[in-house]
Amino acid sequence: MYLIVVSVNIGIFILLALSLNIITGYAGQAALGHAAFFGIGAYTSAIMTSNYGFSFWISLPVAFMVSGIVGIGLGLISIRMKDDFLAITTIGVNFVIVALFQYSSFFGASLGMTVKKPMFFGMRMNTSGYLILITIIIIITCYFIHKMNKSWFGLALSSIRNDEMVASSLGIDVNKYKILAFSLGTAIAGIAGAVYAHHMTFIYSSDFAFTVSIGILSMVVIGGIGTIRGPILGAILLGAAPELFRFFADYRMIVYGGLLVLMMRFQPQGIFGNDSFITRNFIQAYKNIFKKKVGDIIE
Amino acid sequence: MLLQQLVNGIMIGSVYALTAMGATLIYGILRILDIANAAAYAVGAYLGWYIYTLTNNLFLAFFLAMILTGLIGVLVEKYIYLPIISKPNVITIVPLITSVGLFTLTGDLLRLIAGPNVKSLGVKLRIGVLQIGNLRINPEWIFIIILTALLFSILWFILNKTKLGLAWRATASDSEIAQAMGVNINVSMALSYILGYGFAASAGIMVGLLYNSIYPTMGDIPSYKMLAIIVLGGLGNPVGTVLAGLLIGLSETLVAAYIGSIMPRDVIAFLVLIIVLLVKPSGLISKKNA
Amino acid sequence: MNEVLRIEGLKMYFGGLKAIDGLDISLYREETLGVIGPNGAGKTTLFNVICGVLKPTEGKIFLNGEEVQGKSSFEMARKGVARTFQISKPLRDISILDNVVASLGINEYTGFKSLFKKSHSKETVDKAMMILRRTGLEDFKDKKAGEVSLGYLRRLEIARALAINPLLIMLDEPCAGLSNFAINEVIELIMQLKEEGKTIVLIEHNLPISMKVCDRIVVLNYGQKIAEGTPKEIQSNQEVIEAYLGEDDDFA
Numbered sequence: 044m045y046l047i048v049v050s051v052n053i054g055i056f057i058l059l060a061l062s063l064n065i066i067t068g069y070a071g072q073a074a075l076g077h078a079a080f081f082g083i084g085a086y087t088s089a090i091m092t093s094n095y096g097f098s099f100w101i102s103l104p105v106a107f108m109v110s111g112i113v114g115i116g117l118g119l120i121s122i123r124m125k126d127d128f129l130a131i132t133t134i135g136v137n138f139v140i141v142a143l144f145q146y147s148s149f150f151g152a153s154l155g156m157t158v159k160k161p162m163f164f165g166m167r168m169n170t171s172g173y174l175i176l177i178t179i180i181i182i183i184t185c186y187f188i189h190k191m192n193k194s195w196f197g198l199a200l201s202s203i204r205n206d207e208m209v210a211s212s213l214g215i216d217v218n219k220y221k222i223l224a225f226s227l228g229t230a231i232a233g234i235a236g237a238v239y240a241h242h243m244t245f246i247y248s249s250d251f252a253f254t255v256s257i258g259i260l261s262m263v264v265i266g267g268i269g270t271i272r273g274p275i276l277g278a279i280l281l282g283a284a285p286e287l288f289r290f291f292a293d294y295r296m297i298v299y300g301g302l303l304v305l306m307m308r309f310q311p312q313g314i315f316g317n318d319s320f321i322t323r324n325f326i327q328a329y330k331n332i333f334k335k336k337v338g339d340i341i342e
Numbered sequence: 343m344l345l346q347q348l349v350n351g352i353m354i355g356s357v358y359a360l361t362a363m364g365a366t367l368i369y370g371i372l373r374i375l376d377i378a379n380a381a382a383y384a385v386g387a388y389l390g391w392y393i394y395t396l397t398n399n400l401f402l403a404f405f406l407a408m409i410l411t412g413l414i415g416v417l418v419e420k421y422i423y424l425p426i427i428s429k430p431n432v433i434t435i436v437p438l439i440t441s442v443g444l445f446t447l448t449g450d451l452l453r454l455i456a457g458p459n460v461k462s463l464g465v466k467l468r469i470g471v472l473q474i475g476n477l478r479i480n481p482e483w484i485f486i487i488i489l490t491a492l493l494f495s496i497l498w499f500i501l502n503k504t505k506l507g508l509a510w511r512a513t514a515s516d517s518e519i520a521q522a523m524g525v526n527i528n529v530s531m532a533l534s535y536i537l538g539y540g541f542a543a544s545a546g547i548m549v550g551l552l553y554n555s556i557y558p559t560m561g562d563i564p565s566y567k568m569l570a571i572i573v574l575g576g577l578g579n580p581v582g583t584v585l586a587g588l589l590i591g592l593s594e595t596l597v598a599a600y601i602g603s604i605m606p607r608d609v610i611a612f613l614v615l616i617i618v619l620l621v622k623p624s625g626l627i628s629k630k631n632a
Numbered sequence: 633m634n635e636v637l638r639i640e641g642l643k644m645y646f647g648g649l650k651a652i653d654g655l656d657i658s659l660y661r662e663e664t665l666g667v668i669g670p671n672g673a674g675k676t677t678l679f680n681v682i683c684g685v686l687k688p689t690e691g692k693i694f695l696n697g698e699e700v701q702g703k704s705s706f707e708m709a710r711k712g713v714a715r716t717f718q719i720s721k722p723l724r725d726i727s728i729l730d731n732v733v734a735s736l737g738i739n740e741y742t743g744f745k746s747l748f749k750k751s752h753s754k755e756t757v758d759k760a761m762m763i764l765r766r767t768g769l770e771d772f773k774d775k776k777a778g779e780v781s782l783g784y785l786r787r788l789e790i791a792r793a794l795a796i797n798p799l800l801i802m803l804d805e806p807c808a809g810l811s812n813f814a815i816n817e818v819i820e821l822i823m824q825l826k827e828e829g830k831t832i833v834l835i836e837h838n839l840p841i842s843m844k845v846c847d848r849i850v851v852l853n854y855g856q857k858i859a860e861g862t863p864k865e866i867q868s869n870q871e872v873i874e875a876y877l878g879e880d881d882d883f884a
Contacts, residue, residue, distance in 0.1 A: 067435065073434070073435065120620070123619075123623045124619060124623045125623075126434060127369075127375055127434070127573070128573055128577070128619060128623060128624065128625070130375065130434075130435075130438070131375070131569050131570065131573040131615070132573075132615070132619055134566060134569060134570075134612070135612030135613075135616050136612075138566070138608070138612045139609055139612055139613060139616070142606050142609040146606070190747065190748070191747055193750055193752065194747050194748065194749055194750060194751055195741055195742075195747075195751045196744075196746040196747040197747075197751065198730065198733065198734045198737060199734075199746065201723060201725075201726050201734070202723055202734050204725070205723035205724055205726070206721050206723060206724075208685070208705075208721065209717070209721045209722075209723060210706075211684075211704070211705040211706040211709065212705055212709050212714075212715050212717075213706075213709060213734055213737070213738060213741075213792070213796070214706050214709040214710040214737075214738035214739065214741055214796070215741045216743070217706065219743055220741070220743075223743065223744060253566065257439075257442050260435070260439065261439060261442075261443075264435060264436070268433065268435075293454070294450075294454075296446050296449070297446075297447055297450045297451060297454070299443075299446060300443045300445070300447030300448075300449075300450065301443070301447050302443070303439055303440065303442065303443025304422065304440055304443040304444055307426060307436050307437070307439055307440040307443065308422060308426055308440065311426065311429065311432055311433070311436045
């Protein structure tokens with residue numbers, strides 16, 4: 044039972060990491076306030092179900108849309124600001140949105156919000172139900188990102204990540220694609236938020252604080268930015284770490300911080316990223332066994 | 343009462359400027375957003391507290407803590423940041439995440455070493471209260487303002503009147519050209535970290551003195567407020583940082599005094615930041631192409 | 633006469649600086665036009681205005697008779713203006729092949745819809761391979777663009793411009809920083825393009841290269857046209873010689 048609760052949490056992290064990866068990994072845009080959109084999804088769904096009596100199955104897609112629409116705003120900001128300026132502005136957006144949750148009575152202010160578990164064909168959804176739901180959403184998201192990587196859309200994001208001036212010389216409407224990347228990434232974070240709210244049955248503004256954004260970013264970077272496996276494995280690793288390190292809980296943050304520093308110092312492309320130590324050796328081993336061409340599996 | 347609020351705002355603002363100056367100097371040369379600078383702020387405060395309890399000499403504690411923290415800064419630069427940024431094709435987010443890791447690590451290390459509870463400095467300053475009409479300035483503030491002014495003057499002198507400072511400015515404006523002209527950019531980088539971490543330490547001690555409390559998480563709020571200030575100041579521009587620090591200090595004080603607590607005080611910095619950047623995307627004072 | 637590009641009374645001011653100050657230029661189909669001039673003459677600014685990177689202060693630009701000044705650079709690219717960059721700008725972390733495929737997609741970047749269209753179809757990859765063969769990059773197709781040497785990056789710039797299948801190719805100092813051997817290779821490539829009947833604008837600081845490649849040359853100085861004519865005419869033009877000699881004085 045406990046294992047399932049932890050798995051749902053990790054599933055939510057995976058979704059968040061995958062969605063941030065669209066913005067930061069593929070489109071190359073700094074986004075350090077991703078937790079804000081996680082929060083927007085959570086509060087949207089909480090308010091719709093608790094205050095207005097909508098079903099979870101309606102509030103879920105609405106959370107997707109509301110987060111995505113606010114994400115368009117962030118996309119518009121990204122057109123005007125670049126790199127470090129954008130990075131700090133996204134931190135700022137995170138703080139401002141969390142303050143809004145914390146100080147506005149519409150969002151339960153400092154009391155937080157209580158959320159009901161949804162019904163599913165007349166049955167109250169249990170933890171296993173959430174696990175199935177989040178797994179389905181993750182699979183759809185992965186399929187979608189895989190499709191994106193093979194499409195002109197993915198190539199447009201690659202171009203923008205590398206050089207915006209070149210991208211526009213290839214006929215790519217850089218502004219439009221940036222906004223699309225931001226709204227897609229934030230919308231998926233919104234879905235993660237809605238699931239989180241109903242899974243936890245209680246949400247509070249600090250659940251979506253800046254530190255959470257850094258946590259999500261760390262999952263993406265430690266796992267391997269710009270790949271599908273990287274964010275998934277990164278989220279599993281860092282999501283499970285608090286459970287694994289429980290027996291020396293007192294040193295947890297030191298281990299966590301130390302790991303971040305060591306990773307960045309010696310393996311900045313992530314543990315499972317392209318060209319990383321593990322991926323290289325894995326491919327080598329694979330090659331030795333199957334004598335296959337390397338290029339086929341790097342994709 | 344407006345005068346008192348303005349003076350309060352300027353005083354708070356100058357401490358903010360001091361806090362953010364370290365990160366500014368580091369960004370100026372290495373183009374790293376160094377959140378870990380806020381760890382230096384806490385480390386400096388702890389070192390200051392420790393030396394003060396040993397020697398009972400505030401000035402000694404102050405300067406020794408600054409120098410020691412500055413030296414830690416050089417080690418951090420040499421063994422962590424420099425190898426990271428000298429790798430080819432490094433993603434800009436990598437040094438930032440490193441500094442987040444360093445910040446998390448240090449905060450918790452302080453908690454383990456010195457314990458989670460609040461330490462008090464217990465300094466009694468033998469300076470009177472300054473009272474001009476309705477305007478009242480506490481002795482701690484007088485001490486802080488004098489020291490801040492002194493530190494900024496020293497910084498200005500180093501950057502503008504010494505050979506070291508010339509090399510620093512050359513590296514900041516274009517490191518490749520500076521290198522071609524024979525500037526040793528490694529020295530400039532080290533200078534950034536000595537000064538950067540030293541300044542952060544001095545700010546930490548001052549704030550510890552002001553509120554008479556030093557604790558492991560004291561760097562949390564400065565860590566991101568500092569970022570807002572250095573970005574607002576045009577990233578890597580010392581003069582811009584002073585202006586931005588004052589602007590944030592004044593906005594916070596005035597909003598709290600005249601509009602009330604519609605939002606947490608610490609969010610105001612970011613609201614100001616977002617509004618200013620939307621109007622002027624490269625900060626209050628921007629370097630060309632920076 | 634088939635006029636591909638016409639520039640009328642073009643002005644580009646940066647504050648008080650008059651980078652381009654009243655310029656008229658025409659370019660005809662299958663012609664190679666050289667733009668030369670000393671440093672700071674306004675060559676690259678002209679380039680950026682035509683490519684839509686800069687919005688001109690005044691004046692008109694016609695592309696195949698259509699007024700296009702002030703359009704953004706992705707729109708100009710879609711209208712058939714391909715360009716190379718003076719400082720090579722490869723898409724560093726993707727392969728050479730993907731760099732060319734990205735250019736072949738010029739009309740595919742339609743926004744959200746483009747998510748559902750596969751980029752590496754057999755037809756597209758075949759086309760990309762053909763271009764790579766022509767530019768001598770075939771052997772490097774799987775290498776990341778950030779990992780090959782400058783000479784190959786110059787070819788990649790040209791390969792990308794070709795992939796757009798442009799109305800007009802704009803080359804910005806394609807030989808800068810190359811060895812003599814590599815320069816000859818690039819020149820050969822340009823000559824091939826000419827033979828195929830491409831319309832080309834070439835900015836080149838190196839006069840002998842312009843003289844060799846171009847059908848007609850426009851000389852700029854201080855943002856104005858000081859001479860125009862065949863390479864032969866330009867070579868004997870007193871004003872041009874002075875402009876260049878003046879520059880040499882500065883260097884001495």
